[in-house]
Amino acid sequence: MAGTRRDASRSKGRGRTLILAASLIALSGCITDGFMPGGDTYAWTKPNTTRAQRRLDINECTLAAAREVPPVMGTEIVPGIYDPGPVFCTGAGFFMTCSQSMGMSIPPMAVPVDYNVKLRQKYVDVCLQKKGYALAKVKFCQSKDDLVTEDCVSADKL
Template identity: 35%
Template sequence: MFRFMLPLSMGLALVACQTGPLNVLYKEGSTRSQRQEAYDQCVIKALKEVPQNMVTEVSGGYSMPGYVDCDTDGNQTYCTEVGGYTTPITSQSYDTNRNLRSRVINRCLEDKGYAAIQRPVCDSKTERASYAMLTRQPNAADITCVDGQSFDPS
């Protein structure tokens, strides 16, 4: 029975790893290198106009001391520490300009004629190979699935 369960469980694990639809950069007739170049130019422009502003928030770091309880038994004294706790310090860093920079990137790409479209990930090897062989993007209606690099328009 184990011989049959292993392939089944591995197959289910692979299905669980697949992601949902991907956003891809789209402009009919564009090549991969043209899309990458446009994206890179827009990211560089956005970083110049809206630089990173990293902020770190720190929280926690509280300590409540316990007390020492001692008992004497004859000539010996035994002491133990009772209670007390420490909440560790936590920190989180983030870029306060991330959302604004994303909007600048999106406007730049739109000005260059690009848009984000969402398509499912190609399931079969044949579909992935077919998508990889596209030298230029066809009409959006003709793109049934995608494979490879996604575009995050947020």
């Protein structure tokens, strides 16, 4: 009976690992490409590489990062706050009457945090650089006319 519990526990752990790996693959495009502060968009680029090859390389690096840099989970406490509520005033001058509506208290919350997220992303970045990729700023075309007049990339090309 005890052996069965241990086996069930192991299979749950494997299931979680598979879910984490699948999530990382699904999010790999979001993690490595996207908006950076200031509104600029960056993407991993490599000359003479197809979109399919780029996706494959990003997925390989993301899976390697998941294997080599496992999650280190912790808990952070988000402090609670008290919002006294809005103040409503009617009348004018000496005859003004003000009242405050009922306030609201938001209690502190414990939030799960993976402390290895940045390290895992750094692993992906270094892996892609070793494969010959560079992070480059790209401008997305707003319309088909832009493809002719401006140096931009359509979203379906990335």
